[in-house]
Amino acid sequence: MDTVKNAAGNDASAESEGYAVLLRHGQTIWSKTGQYTGRTDIPLTDQGCEQAREAGQRLAKAFPKGFDAGCVFSSPLRRARQTAELAGFPDPTPMDEILEWDYGPAEGHRPQDVVASLGRDWKLWVDGPQALGINELTGDRVVVLPSGDCVPVHVTRGESLDQVAARAREIVKWLEPQVWAGRHVLLVAHAHILRILTTQWLTLDPSKAQLLRMNTAHYGVLGIYQGERVLRQWNV
Numbered sequence: 001m002d003t004v005k006n007a008a009g010n011d012a013s014a015e016s017e018g019y020a021v022l023l024r025h026g027q028t029i030w031s032k033t034g035q036y037t038g039r040t041d042i043p044l045t046d047q048g049c050e051q052a053r054e055a056g057q058r059l060a061k062a063f064p065k066g067f068d069a070g071c072v073f074s075s076p077l078r079r080a081r082q083t084a085e086l087a088g089f090p091d092p093t094p095m096d097e098i099l100e101w102d103y104g105p106a107e108g109h110r111p112q113d114v115v116a117s118l119g120r121d122w123k124l125w126v127d128g129p130q131a132l133g134i135n136e137l138t139g140d141r142v143v144v145l146p147s148g149d150c151v152p153v154h155v156t157r158g159e160s161l162d163q164v165a166a167r168a169r170e171i172v173k174w175l176e177p178q179v180w181a182g183r184h185v186l187l188v189a190h191a192h193i194l195r196i197l198t199t200q201w202l203t204l205d206p207s208k209a210q211l212l213r214m215n216t217a218h219y220g221v222l223g224i225y226q227g228e229r230v231l232r233q234w235n236v
Contacts, residue, residue, distance in 0.1 A: 104158020
């Protein structure tokens with residue numbers, strides 16, 4: 001494949017022809033304000049819609065052969081589906097496994113607001129949602145977005161990082177044979193699950209995902225080089 005070079009800038013002929021592109025959804029009002037957005041089903045902002053269209057243009061240029069039939073998937077949540085559609089993929093197959101991390105009681109809150117409400121230190125990547133009492137922060141509620149949309153927010157116990165990583169490893173088990181077979185796969189989903197998925201592809205500790213910044217409507221590319229699972233591009 002001639003569209004992707006390895007990290008040293010050498011010819012990529014030693015790489016598998018298959019690849020998986022991980023595309024984060026475009027901007028939402030909560031990604032703009034830094035609020036944890038797990039399972040709450042909020043739409044893209046106008047800027048997020050434009051970001052999705054631009055991502056589609058970048059993908060078309062970088063991957064002129066596109067993606068194989070039946071190999072375009074998205075999280076079932078609206079922001080991911082919108083991104084896929086606006087990027088030029090109108091019929092993505094829903095994939096529950098790439099739903100975002102369930103942040104439990106932290107859902108809809110900014111990190112600093114969680115700490116202020118608790119009166120104690122708390123870090124998502126260290127403590128996880130399950131260190132929060134189900135009633136310590138606001139529970140189930142309906143939020144009115146600036147767009148006027150009324151969005152229900154449901155609070156659960158949340159997922160631990162290990163639970164999300166286990167979910168990601170199941171995706172890797174399915175994805176690796178696709179890439180080995182030379183298929184071109186697109187997954188449109190969310191920042192944290194895609195970052196954690198990448199660590200599991202690379203057999204890293206899932207906490208290392210916090211070091212992989214992924215901007216809205218940017219993508220990474222997973223592949224295989226000399227028999228090993230590798231990261232070919234990131235945050236493009």
